[in-house]
Amino acid sequence: MAPRKHFLSIVLFLCASVLLSGQHADGTDEPKVYIVHVKQPEGENFSAAEQWAPWYSSLLNRATGVLGLASEQDTAASRIIYSYRNVMTGFSARLTDKEVEAMSKLDWFLHAYPSRVYRPLTTHTPMFLGLRYGGHNVWNATNMGEGIIIGVLDTGVTPGHPSYDDHDMPPAPAKWKGRCDLNATVCNNKLIGAMSFIDYNNVTRRSTHEPIDYDGHGTHTSTTAAGAFVKGANANGNAKGVASGMAPRAHIAAYKVCYGDECQGHDILAGMDAAVDDGVDVLSLSLGGDSEPYHSDPIAQGGFNAINRGVFVSCSAGNSGPDHSTLSNDAPWLLTVGASTMDRSLLATVKLGDGQEFDGETLYQPHDFGSKMLPLMYPNANEQSSLCVSGSLDRFDVRGKIVLCDRGQNSRIEKGQVVQFGGGAGMIVANAPADGYATVADPHVLPASNVPYAYGLKIKSYINSTASPTATIIFKGTAMNTPHSPAMASFSSRGPSQITPVILKPDITGPGVSVLAAWNDQTFNMISGTSMSCPHLSGIAALIKKAHPDWSPAAIKSAIMTTAYVTDNSRGPILDERHLPADFFAMGAGHVNPPNAIDPGLVYDLTPQDYIPYLCGLYDSTYVQVIVRKHVDCSSVKSISEGELNYPSISVTLPANSSTSVSYTRTVTNVGEPKSTYTVKLDVPKEVSAGVTPTTLSFNEVNQKQSFSISFRRNGGGSGAVQGQLLWVSGKLEVRSPISIKLE
Structure with missing residues (x-):
């Protein structure tokens, strides 16, 4: 991940590149920044980020015959700006329209498009x-x-x-x-x-x-x-x-x-x-x-x-x-x-005395923390001290040290205040098991990093492995395109x-x-x-x-x-x-x-009145009236289960040892093209059989309604919650309903 100042220079460079290319209004084929998708490498198992860039360069080197290289300095490798590895397989490069057109015929090429300029909104x-x-x-x-x-x-x-x-x-x-x-x-x-x-x-x-x-x-x-x-x-x-x-x-x-x-x-x-x-x-x-x-x-x-x-x-x-x-x-x-x-992170990397590095996050990104290794300690005398609760560190000498605190009980920011009060130089907040890999960038009061649970275990293992554990925190600022976002x-x-x-x-x-x-x-x-x-x-x-x-x-x-x-x-x-x-x-x-x-094709509509039979299935008339603000006599209303509401998602419970089918009816309203046809696609787990009738829905006008039924039956075995999905597909439109199934 690029440091923040590097990222900003990238944005400025891209803006300058596009603005420069935009100055040529005479139709000449000037180079501009393209994003190029390539096919996933076969037979390659890249274990390090540094391996991707040479591979992309080798692909572009093979394409020198289609590149209009103007000088010895203008090489295929020099055209590449960035090598991507997490959010896509491909690279960005300075290319002309004709070069991209010729490149599209190569066996490794998938897709390319000009890089557009976006406003760098901070909320992102x-x-x-x-x-x-x-x-x-x-x-x-x-x-x-x-x-x-x-x-x-x-x-x-x-x-x-x-x-x-x-x-x-x-x-x-x-x-x-x-x-x-x-x-x-x-x-x-x-x-x-x-x-x-x-x-x-x-x-x-x-x-x-x-x-x-x-x-x-x-x-x-x-x-x-x-x-x-x-x-x-x-x-x-x-x-x-x-x-x-x-x-x-x-x-x-x-x-x-x-x-x-x-x-x-x-x-x-x-x-x-x-x-x-x-x-x-x-x-x-x-x-x-x-x-x-x-x-x-x-x-x-x-x-x-x-x-x-x-x-x-x-x-x-x-x-x-x-x-x-x-x-x-x-x-x-x-x-x-x-x-x-x-897909944005505020990176703070914990570096241990043995060279191990673990990425975490913090909003507080000091520029003067330095890279000096400091003593590292984990005050785990009891649960309160390991959580860095107020007063729990009084018996420890934390002055000038980086203190590892477990996440939980008190706020993450309060932990830093406790460490700072004791004279600590920095803090690592290690996630609890329930938090797993989910870290948060907090405005800490001292240099700190919130690291995933698995990384916390490795840091604790290092602390236990040596008599003089040390660490520092490397603050890398804003990083974009965070993987798995x-x-x-x-x-x-x-x-x-x-x-x-x-x-x-x-x-x-x-x-x-x-x-x-x-x-x-x-x-x-x-x-x-x-x-x-x-x-x-x-x-x-x-x-x-x-x-x-x-x-x-x-x-x-x-x-x-x-x-x-x-x-x-x-x-x-x-x-x-x-x-x-x-x-x-x-x-x-x-x-x-x-x-x-803003263009969903079909919608599952419900009026407020449609909820009354559902509410009558939950409560007596008095309580229903409290909610809907009008007289309701539930004895004269045919109640429905919650699964029978015309809801965009579908949930169903299938009892054990039952071959009985459970069916629901749904109604969709056409809000897309007046004349359109949708075909069903159904995906359910192997423990369940399901069917939809009819399998196609045809519309002749906007706001036209069509109904369908969906039924579920157990195939035997399994327990707990499983899931699937129902899709109505028409061209590029997919109207997707998640299906949650409880197997009793």
Whole structure:
């Protein structure tokens, strides 16, 4: 991985190369930067990164006959800029159009295309999610969400932050009825509303009549969803560039419902009530708690009535992973969002006295730490000291040493404060088994690195192998194209839902690890959590709403889910914290894919009324009425199981020793080409037989509906959870539903 300064020079070079080639308007065939994909090497087993570059050079050397080499200095090898090995097999090089055309006939060639110039957004997630400028793309097709209002329920906003700048923004839509309880000069055409819903009798530390963010969380989430473009954004000097939210021209309405780390249920419900009345299009709630019955859950109740008014609701899945059944916000009418990584890392490599090196992460990247080897210690006298809990290191001499602390119990940043208080020079945070390979870039107070669990074991083994262990930390800054991205965050809460396990939850995953966005006491900060992934989906929902204003919240949700992808940038399955394929209880339908979500082809639609038979299957009439806000007599309603909802994902339970078939009916609505035909593709594990009737669906007009049935039967054997997928395919469109099967 390139150090940050190297990466920036690469960006500048690429920009200069493209700009230079763009100066030639006379049609001459000037060299420009191409990205060249090559066939996977046969019979080669490259064990080191350094082996790839010579191999690529040898391929290009074999192509000298097609290269217009102008001088002795202009060699095939000199044309290569970068050699790739993790995210693709191939290289980038300076080539002319004619050279590439001739090269395309060689046996090792797969594909080549000119390298385009992208804005180096610091949140990086817009680029990572395919939200770019130029050509036909999501931002162009939706005008970056202009006119859509995103209501964010959180800790408030930071007045005057540049991410709330309204340059070239239109006024709020005529339907907006909200107000701003900040100074009149603070709210504008970007931040159109700000209100506080705090039960003041329960707050004694500070007056909170104004929706000012004293925590930073609300500022971060609102600007992730819809922050304006801000040049020169960075976190502690890292990830420099232009920051923006997912829908940079959408309006933000902030509802302060949290004070510190407390968000009262009645405050939340009041905020949701006001937001729906004010005219928001999307609600974003990076809040959660223990799973409660829907009739006792303010977010579930408020969310149901929000969708009844056409408002899309995006919620965090929770940060209680990787244990199963730890979800928050699992009502089927809510979009429940898990957290995953992106392809950017802030590297801090631990180098041991015996030469071993282990990559970790940190946001704090000091330039003056040096490379001197320092004494290394692991204070494992007891569990408290190995965790570096406050006061536990008093009996140890940690002065001038690098201290290894186990992850868990207290916060990672607090561990560094404990080590610093004792005079420690640096810290290694070793993941617990549950965290596996999932590391986090934290703003530590001293030089530090968070390393995977497996690396922590090797470091401990080294400490035990010598009387005088030493180490240093090499800070490498921002690295791009991190392999195996995205991957699930260990903290992201998992399904199945405790209330309705036959509805697959979470629904989707999005970026939630080391996300850079606006902050209160510093301009930008980088933090992690499903609190960060939720507003990504809120902003993406705003873009879809702009592109399809007549779509229901369920249709938008379906588009997000059925177009998600389940492979990483190494072309393998999305992995979890163990480096094993993540299951659907971790990632739901997969990772959000905005370019495909605005054109899904088919959607699984649901009206609020469709949930009533399902709710009658869960609760008696009184509780159902609490949720839906109208009289319901469940004795006269034919109840349905959760599996019978017209949901974009499918979950089924097959009892042991049963040959009985379980069947569900689903209905899809055509939102693509008027005349189109879709063919089924079904993938289920060997323990199960499944069939779909009919196997083709033909449409003659937009909004036409077609139904199909899908049935499952056990083949015998097996137990636990297995999974498959259902796809409706039409040309380049694939409408994918994950299938989760519980074998009892």
